Amino acid sequence: MAQTKNFRFEELLDKHHLKKTGARLRVLSMMYSKNTATSQPDLESVMSDIDRVTLYRILNVFEEKGIIHKVFDLNGTANYAVCHADCGENHHHDEHLHFNCTNCKNVYCLDDLHMPRLNLPEGFKADSFTLYASGLCPKCSKKNASSIN
């Protein structure tokens, strides 16, 4: 039931010493219910009753706490996805592939795809990597195959 479901997010907010407000619970609920990232514009239109500034502040504090991470899609639009790795306050470890479907515009975090180790040119000291790919997601490539026009 809905109550049990929300309890999980209340615990999460508690853990990070954040007050349990309706807006925060709704943002968490929405982001955790999908297997793709959520764009800022989508969040804004879905939660149009919540003030835009509040939304930005919620997203920022969630990112700081390591609850979500930001990823820009091919158009430079900010998208947000829940962190699965052991992310925490100012410690993000979201080194996975971000797949951007050119058809449905969804951004998928492909966590299980471990980052290939590579040796940078002399002098460069990397502390984080992100891999981007674009193309067709499973749903869209299937649709595409059936509609051979």
Next chain:
Amino acid sequence: MAQTKNFRFEELLDKHHLKKTGARLRVLSMMYSKNTATSQPDLESVMSDIDRVTLYRILNVFEEKGIIHKVFDLNGTANYAVCHADCGENHHHDEHLHFNCTNCKNVYCLDDLHMPRLNLPEGFKADSFTLYASGLCPKCSKKNASSIN
């Protein structure tokens, strides 16, 4: 001398059937003179006499023609860099590492670093990849090492 230098860019514009205008030559000259990408805000402030809209249009047409490519840095800011691969009209092949220095904010295109082949989960059909890394560039890591406070 300056005349010889500019001749190279005039040829480039010719090749792509673009008119040789002062604004375009200046943009080319600036981007080719650096070994890092140039941010849109930087371009705008350096070329403040050129209209903002004109600048956007120049960048867009250069990108379409395969002269430059766009890359978003860690803050989602648009940066532009010259294409070295065999890019052309609507054919980009800039599948290299983009290194974003967290200190000087410069974006480096590390062309020689070829993309590692990786197998995506069932159903995903990728047609382009980009690898991002962030950390310290050679200059900044050197500076950092000497100033142990």
Next chain:
DNA sequence: AATGTAAATGTAATTATGTTGCATTTATAA
């Protein structure tokens, strides 16, 4: 249960980024 307070939200204003439509200018082909 009442209350004090820091945290969170709302509101208004401002800045940055990017686009569109239209008038004017200019590069260049003829």
Next chain:
DNA sequence: TTATAAATGCAACATAATTACATTTACATT
């Protein structure tokens, strides 16, 4: 030289994001 398509400039608009400050609310403490 001239005609014209291409390029630029300008005004208006749209969206994204931030800042400052006033108000409300969650929640710890009494």
